[in-house]
Amino acid sequence: MVFNAEGEHLETVGYDTPTGAGGAVVHGGDNQTGEGDGDDEDVAINLAAVPEDVASLVFVLSAYGRASFGLIKSMYARLIANGEPGSPDDGLELSKFKLKLREGNDYSAVAVCLLSRSPEGKWVLEAAGVTASGVDQQAVLPLLSSHVKGEPPMPDSVHMTPGDWLSVAGANKVVFGLGWEAPDSAVDLDASVLVFDKKGKLVQAVYHNNIEGKIKVESVPEEARESVPVDESGKATVIVHSGDERAGASEHEEDERIVFNLAAMPKKWARCVFVVSAYDGTFDKVDSCFVRMSDVSRGADAPHELMRMDLTLPEGDRDKFNGLIVAELYKDAASGDWVILGRANKTRQSGLQELADLVKEKIILQK
Numbered sequence: 001m002v003f004n005a006e007g008e009h010l011e012t013v014g015y016d017t018p019t020g021a022g023g024a025v026v027h028g029g030d031n032q033t034g035e036g037d038g039d040d041e042d043v044a045i046n047l048a049a050v051p052e053d054v055a056s057l058v059f060v061l062s063a064y065g066r067a068s069f070g071l072i073k074s075m076y077a078r079l080i081a082n083g084e085p086g087s088p089d090d091g092l093e094l095s096k097f098k099l100k101l102r103e104g105n106d107y108s109a110v111a112v113c114l115l116s117r118s119p120e121g122k123w124v125l126e127a128a129g130v131t132a133s134g135v136d137q138q139a140v141l142p143l144l145s146s147h148v149k150g151e152p153p154m155p156d157s158v159h160m161t162p163g164d165w166l167s168v169a170g171a172n173k174v175v176f177g178l179g180w181e182a183p184d185s186a187v188d189l190d191a192s193v194l195v196f197d198k199k200g201k202l203v204q205a206v207y208h209n210n211i212e213g214k215i216k217v218e219s220v221p222e223e224a225r226e227s228v229p230v231d232e233s234g235k236a237t238v239i240v241h242s243g244d245e246r247a248g249a250s251e252h253e254e255d256e257r258i259v260f261n262l263a264a265m266p267k268k269w270a271r272c273v274f275v276v277s278a279y280d281g282t283f284d285k286v287d288s289c290f291v292r293m294s295d296v297s298r299g300a301d302a303p304h305e306l307m308r309m310d311l312t313l314p315e316g317d318r319d320k321f322n323g324l325i326v327a328e329l330y331k332d333a334a335s336g337d338w339v340i341l342g343r344a345n346k347t348r349q350s351g352l353q354e355l356a357d358l359v360k361e362k363i364i365l366q367k
Contacts, residue, residue, distance in 0.1 A: 001013075001057070001058040001060055001111075001141070001144065002020060002021050002025070002054055002056075002057060002058075003054070003055060003056040003057075003058065003144070003148045004053050004054065004055050005053075005055040007144075007148045009141055009144070010053075010054065013025045013026075013027050013043065014027055015027055015029060015030035015041075021045075021049075021050050021051060021054055021057075022049065022050070022051045023046075023049065024045060024046045024047070024049040024050045024051070025043060025044070025045050025046075025050075025057070026043070026044045026045075027041075027042075027043050028041060028042040028043065028044065029041070032064075039078070043059070044082060045057065045115075047115075047123050050117075054117070055116060055117050055148070056114050056115065056116045056117070056148045057114065057115045058111050058113075058114040058128065058144055058148065059077060059111070059112045059113050059114065059115075060109055060110065060111050060112070060140060061075070061077065061099075061109070061110045061112060062108060062109045062110075062140075063107075063108050063109070067108070068105060068106045068107055068108055069101050069105055069107045069108070069110065070101075070105045070106060070107070072101075074098075075099050076096060076097060076098050076099060077096070077097045077099065077112045077113070078093055078094075078095060078096040078097065079093070079094045079095045079096075079113070079125060080092065080093055080094065081093075081094055094125070095113075095125060097112050097113060097127065099112065101131070105131075106253045107131040107132065108132065109131070109132050109140035110129075110130070110131050110140070111128040111129070111130040111131075111140050111144055112127070112128060112129070113125060113126060113127050113128050114126055114128050114148065116148070128144075130144060132302060132303075142298055142299050142301060142302035157292075157305040157306060157307060157308055158306065158307045158308070159307075159308055159309075159310075160307045160308065160309045160327070160340075160342040161309070161342055162342050162343055162344040163341075163342060163343075164341075164342045165339055165340065165341040165342070166306065166307050166339065166340050167332070167335075167337050167338070167339050168262070168293070168295070168306060168329075168337070168338045168339065168340055169335070169337035169338070170297075171262060171295040171297050171306070171338070172224075172227075172261070172262055172263040172297045173259065173260065173261050173262060173263070173295070173296050173297050174259075174260050174262060174293055174294065174295055174296065174297075174306070175254075175257050175258065175259050175260070175293065175294045175296050175303065176191070176193065176257070176258045176260070176274055176291065176292075176293050176329075177191075177253075177254030177256070177257045177258075177291065177292050177293075177294065178191035178254060178255060178256045178257075178276060178289075178290075178291050179253055179254045179255050179289070179290050179291075179292075180255060180286055180287075180288065180289040180290075181286070181287045181288045181289075182281075182285055182286045182287055183285075183287060186281060186285045187278050187279075187280075187281035187282070187283075187285045187286050188244075188246040188278070188279040188280060188281065189255075189256075189276055189277070189278055189279070189286065189289065190207060190208055190244065190256070190276065190277050190278075190279055191207075191241075191256040191257075191258060191274070191275075191276055191291075192205065192206065192207035192208075192241075192258075192274075192275050192276075192277065192352060192355075193205075193206050193207075193213075193239065193241075193258050193260075193272050193273065193274055193275070194272070194273045194275060194352065194355065194356050194359060195213065195239075195269055195271070195272050195273075196269075196270060196271045196272075196273070196359070196364065197268045197269060197270055198268060198270040200360060200364040200365075202356050203268075203269065204239070204269075205352050205356070206239045206240075206241050206258060207241060207352060208241060208243055208244035208256070209244075210241075211240060211241035211242075211243060212237045212239065212240055212241070213237070213238055213239030213240075214231070214235040214236065214237050214238070215235060215236055215238060215266055216234060216235055216236070217230050217234050217235065217236040219236075219266035219268070220236050220238070220264045220266065221263070221264065221266075221267070223263075224261070224263040224264040225264075227261060227263060227264060228261055228264045236264065238260070238261045238264045238265060238266075239258065239259065239260055239261070240258070240259045241256070241257075241258050242256055242257040242258070242259075243256070244256070246279075254292070258274075259296070260272070260329070262338055269331075270330060270331055271328055271329070271330045271331070271363075271364070272328065272329040272330075273325060273327075273328045273329075273359050273363065274291065274325075274326045274327045274328065274329070275323060275324065275325050275326060275352075275355045275359075276289075276291070276311070276323070276324045276326055277322060277323045277324070277350035277351075277352075277355065278321075278322045278323070278350060279350065281322075282320040282321060282322055283311075283313060283319070283320075283321055283322070283324065284313060284317070284319060284320050286312070286313070287312075288312045289310075289311040289312050290308060290309060290310050290311055290312070291308070291309050291311060291326050291327070292305055292306075292307060292308040292309070293305075293306045293307050293327075293340055294306060306340070307340060307342075309326065309327065309342055311324065311326065311344075319346065320348070321346040321347060321348055322347065322348050322349060322350035323346070323347040323348070323349050323350040323354070323355050323358075324344065324345065324346055324347070325343050325344075325345035325347075325355065325358065325359060325362065325363070326342075326343060326344070327340055327341060327342050327343055328340070328341050328343060328363065329341075343363070345358065345362050345363075
């Protein structure tokens with residue numbers, strides 16, 4: 001992918017568009033199997049011929065169609081000098097990236113590294129490690145502009161366990177997602193969020209039958225009012241639930257999602273507690289289950305996973321509980337930042353009011 005100094009994407013050179021940057025970049029063609037020894041695909045670059053308006057060349061690996069890198073056992077990318085035939089530097093390996101991604105990931109694109117032109121006119125290689133989920137290499141594009149311009153990279157995802165915490169400072173909008181699988185759609189899991197004010201009072205419950213969390217627009221911080229939709233009654237929507245998925249069979253990795261506009265949260269809101277309940281069933285009937293939080297501040301088409309928590313019961317565990325307090329997102333009193341804290345409070349109650357009472361007992365009154 002070719003960028004200018006302002007981070008604007010100029011063009012993409014790939015198997016379907018094999019030449020770019022004024023002929024300085026040439027793709028060697030498509031390899032659909034990865035079979036055979038040596039490199040499977042190559043891109044040749046004549047750095048001396050790259051146009052002056054090109055500031056960065058980003059090397060991206062992508063999984064074709066709706067495939068993902070979760071199916072790949074091993075892969076690498078390397079940079080090789082292409083000198084004069086017979087010269088010492090011809091074929092010299094300058095760098096190599098062995099890519100180890102989380103097993104079962106849904107990434108469709110990985111930006112491995114970038115070549116950037118320094119102020120002195122020299123080309124400098126930098127590791128990128130930017131991942132994205134989508135249909136093809138375009139999924140990673142929204143993330144690369146800021147990376148090319150030198151903005152701070154997004155942090156790596158944290159595999160959270162009960163008691164772990166993570167600051168989400170800098171994220172203006174996040175998504176809490178729930179994914180699960182159950183044999184023959186035996187269990188319908190529901191993701192919900194319970195919102196409490198500073199006094200511990202339940203002020204909002206957003207779930208599949210109440211998919212929007214609304215407040216008076218006057219309660220939204222003034223600097224964030226332009227970022228929220230406002231209805232005819234003057235109420236702003238700051239939380240949105242994706243709706244009910246009853247079988248755990250969504251085409252997305254997450255089956256239910258709850259979007260939070262953190263920048264628009266009113267100051268009186270102190271805590272958002274995430275709960276998962278089993279409708280007409282129990283968690284022991286679930287084969288696998290996880291929750292995660294992603295930062296979508298850079299756009300819904302450019303989610304970046306911040307944390308993931310595995311809720312799958314250990315093999316042989318047949319605890320027949322119906323509800324689970326998964327995590328809480330609270331406002332840190334000292335820094336003012338939002339912090340996600342992992343929890344794992346089981347209960348045989350699945351109603352939201354019962355879960356809210358449990359939150360008060362186990363969390364709020366324990367502070």
